[in-house]
Structure formats: C-alpha cells, structure tokens
Amino acid sequence: MNTSLIQNASKLLQVQLAPESGIAPDTASSLCLLSDAAQMLEDSTLPPLRSARILALYYAVRLAMQCHQACKAPDSQLARRLLDGDYLYSVYLDLALKWEEFDLIAALAPFIKKIQIKRAEGAPQDELLLQGLSRFIRTACKMLNDSARQQTLAAEAI
Numbered sequence: 001m002n003t004s005l006i007q008n009a010s011k012l013l014q015v016q017l018a019p020e021s022g023i024a025p026d027t028a029s030s031l032c033l034l035s036d037a038a039q040m041l042e043d044s045t046l047p048p049l050r051s052a053r054i055l056a057l058y059y060a061v062r063l064a065m066q067c068h069q070a071c072k073a074p075d076s077q078l079a080r081r082l083l084d085g086d087y088l089y090s091v092y093l094d095l096a097l098k099w100e101e102f103d104l105i106a107a108l109a110p111f112i113k114k115i116q117i118k119r120a121e122g123a124p125q126d127e128l129l130l131q132g133l134s135r136f137i138r139t140a141c142k143m144l145n146d147s148a149r150q151q152t153l154a155a156e157a158i
Contacts, residue, residue: 005038005048006030009055016091023084025063033062037133045141053099057092058133061112064088065126069119107136 010030017023037058041051067085096105111132118125 003031003038005042005052005055006034008048008052009034009038009059012052012056013059013091013095016095021084021087023063023088025059030059033066034059036130040130040134040137044137045144046137053095053101054104054133054137057096057099057101057104058129060088060092060095061108061129064092065115065129069124069126103140104136107139108132 007027010025010027014025034055038055041055044051046054064085064087067081067088093105096102108129111128115124115126115128118128
C-alpha cells in the first residue's frame with residue numbers, strides 16, 4: 001500500500017489541531033487506524049486532494065472514538081480523554097464544513113451514532129465506521145462518474 005495518502009491525511013489533520021490540545025497522533029497509530037480506509041480511497045476514482053481530506057476526516061473520527069473508548073474506568077486521565085475525544089469530533093465537523101464535505105457528515109452520522117449506542121450496550125462495533133466510509137466512497141465515485149458522463153454528453157451535443 002502507498003503510505004503517501006496516509007501521510008498527507010495525517011498532515012492535514014495535524015495542522016488543524018491546536019498545539020495546546022496536546023494531541024499529536026503518531027505515524028504508527030495512523031498506519032494502523034487508516035490502512036483499510038486509505039486502500040479504499042486509493043482504489044477509488046476520487047481526486048487525490050479530496051481523498052486526503054476524506055481520510056483526514058475519518059482519522060479525526062477514529063481518534064475521537066479511540067479517546068472515548070479509553071474512558072471505561074474512572075482514573076486521573078478520564079476527563080482528559082473525554083475532552084480530547086469531544087475536541088476531535090469538533091475538529092472533524094469543523095473541517096468537514098470548511099472543506100464542504102456535507103455528504104460525508106450525513107453519511108457517517110448514523111454509523112457514528114450506532115457505534116456509540118453499541119459501545120454503551122457493551123457490544124462495540126467500530127467496524128461500522130469503515131462500512132459507512134465505504135458506502136460514502138461508492139456514492140461519491142458514482143456521482144463523480146455521472147457528472148463526468150453528463151459533461152461529456154453536453155460537450156458532444158455542442
């Protein structure tokens with residue numbers, strides 16, 4: 001797998017994180033968290049910049065989920081992990097709006113909610129997020145291909 005997409009997405013996210021947050025994801029965790037999603041995006045017809053942005057948004061959600069998952073038992077770091085997770089979710093939404101990825105927010109929202117419910121029930125299903133991303137990528141590629149086809153037909157008609 002080509003790791004440049006993961007590196008680009010990681011950089012896009014890291015420059016958005018406030019230094020005072022103390023959140024600095026490492027390369028090893030990004031490879032682990034993003035490899036399946038990166039492969040799906042690399043196999044898609046989406047433009048490279050959009051793929052990197054989508055992967056950065058997915059990364060923010062995965063990191064937020066990771067922080068919240070660590071909130072199982074009360075300890076001295078509980079509040080910090082909870083706040084970090086909430087901050088990362090807000091970064092995800094802020095960036096998605098900034099990059100006009102409204103369809104991604106709409107596509108992932110039900111999956112994120114299902115994951116949160118399943119976690120509360122003690123039966124985590126974090127793989128649902130990857131399924132939601134996969135569905136979004138298929139839909140986005142179809143829309144991109146349909147748009148290109150319409151442009152070709154319009155050009156031929158002229």
